[in-house]
Amino acid sequence: MEMQAVQPSSNWATKPHPQFFSHSPAVTIAEDFERRLPRPTHRFNLPPKPVDGNVRRRIAALKRCRLFNENDPVTVKRAETREELEAAYRLVHQCYVEAGYIDPHPSGMRVRIFEVLPETATFIAVENGSVIGTMSLIVDSPLGLPMEESYGEELNALRRRGRKIAEVSGLAVAKGSRNLGILVRLCRYTTLFAIGIGVEDLCIGVSPEHAPFFKEVHLFETMGEVRSYSSTKYDPVVALRLDLNTFPALCRAAYAGVDADANYYVFLYRPESVELPSNPRHFSPMNSTMLRYFLVEKTDVLRRADAHARKYLQDCYPHINFNAMLNGASQDSTIVRWTSPLQKIAPGQHEAHLPLASVWTQRAACPIGWETTTA
Numbered sequence: 001m002e003m004q005a006v007q008p009s010s011n012w013a014t015k016p017h018p019q020f021f022s023h024s025p026a027v028t029i030a031e032d033f034e035r036r037l038p039r040p041t042h043r044f045n046l047p048p049k050p051v052d053g054n055v056r057r058r059i060a061a062l063k064r065c066r067l068f069n070e071n072d073p074v075t076v077k078r079a080e081t082r083e084e085l086e087a088a089y090r091l092v093h094q095c096y097v098e099a100g101y102i103d104p105h106p107s108g109m110r111v112r113i114f115e116v117l118p119e120t121a122t123f124i125a126v127e128n129g130s131v132i133g134t135m136s137l138i139v140d141s142p143l144g145l146p147m148e149e150s151y152g153e154e155l156n157a158l159r160r161r162g163r164k165i166a167e168v169s170g171l172a173v174a175k176g177s178r179n180l181g182i183l184v185r186l187c188r189y190t191t192l193f194a195i196g197i198g199v200e201d202l203c204i205g206v207s208p209e210h211a212p213f214f215k216e217v218h219l220f221e222t223m224g225e226v227r228s229y230s231s232t233k234y235d236p237v238v239a240l241r242l243d244l245n246t247f248p249a250l251c252r253a254a255y256a257g258v259d260a261d262a263n264y265y266v267f268l269y270r271p272e273s274v275e276l277p278s279n280p281r282h283f284s285p286m287n288s289t290m291l292r293y294f295l296v297e298k299t300d301v302l303r304r305a306d307a308h309a310r311k312y313l314q315d316c317y318p319h320i321n322f323n324a325m326l327n328g329a330s331q332d333s334t335i336v337r338w339t340s341p342l343q344k345i346a347p348g349q350h351e352a353h354l355p356l357a358s359v360w361t362q363r364a365a366c367p368i369g370w371e372t373t374t375a
Contacts (some may be wrong), residue, residue, distance in 0.1 A: 062262035064270035088134035095172040118282040132177040168204040205237035306373035
């Protein structure tokens with residue numbers, strides 16, 4: 001079948017994005033979708049075919065979301081401050097403990113090493129100043145993905161094909177706000193952000209009762225059968241995957257002819273912009289203060305991390321002395337920096353403002369031309 005280029009609307013992001021291409025399954029979905037829509041009696045005067053139950057439920061559910069409400073009180077954004085991140089981690093902890101997915105933690109937060117990696121973005125749904133929903137995007141790294149333990153074989157199959165993969169994780173909605181609209185808004189923002197940074201496959205492990213939404217509304221496909229997400233606590237999930245290279249064309253075909261107030265494709269490309277990072281490989285808002293707070297002061301994530309994880313974390317943040325942080329050094333811990341007569345460190349200037357090559361840890365020797373300064 002001849003490939004047909006599809007140029008999607010450009011108002012979904014702050015910068016241009018590549019063309020997407022349709023393929024044979026897209027035509028099949030479009031034809032099947034058209035066949036299932038109610039039609040007038042044709043020339044043989046036969047009764048129309050009934051609408052598929054899944055399609056009917058999908059349209060009805062999306063209509064209830066009021067996706068195009070002009071006075072929508074919910075705003076979706078990327079969490080950038082410590083307060084926003086902490087609210088998201090506390091919401092995940094509360095929801096997952098209530099559901100029995102995890103055991104309570106003294107901090108009241110669910111924080112893993114994946115949350116602080118440079119290519120992890122946490123998105124929040126905010127209403128009246130309160131975080132009522134959250135979802136994280138974790139891009140594949142040398143540490144793998146959180147679902148690696150249960151679906152490593154399936155993920156490795158994508159890696160062997162050279163695909164850039166990421167996992168949707170940390171999904172939670174506050175008890176008083178649990179409606180499909182919050183989930184749809186978070187999925188929209190996460191999907192467009194992932195496309196904008198070049199992710200090709202979105203993977204997620206969801207409970208079997210929530211899988212129909214991701215498959216029927218968001219067009220995910222099954223990647224792996226039901227397994228426990230954790231080896232320490234039984235948490236049954238099914239692995240799903242969304243091919244982002246073909247998703248725009250598939251979504252347009254699947255929602256062809258659907259009323260505007262229930263058309264997810266139209267909602268996907270609504271004028272509301274998705275803010276993309278200037279650096280697609282390092283967009284985490286974490287700094288030394290945040291890392292200390294979440295990894296050492298509030299949790300023992302850094303202390304429990306193995307040597308491989310610590311080394312990778314140090315490689316990601318070469319200007320931060322994790323050994324000193326782990327050993328209880330004060331926030332104003334001493335580091336060693338190169339300071340020539342022509343390059344003096346201004347008062348209040350932090351190591352993050354200096355070239356990475358000029359930043360050393362306390363373990364480095366202090367040859368001539370190096371002097372000790374305080375962060």
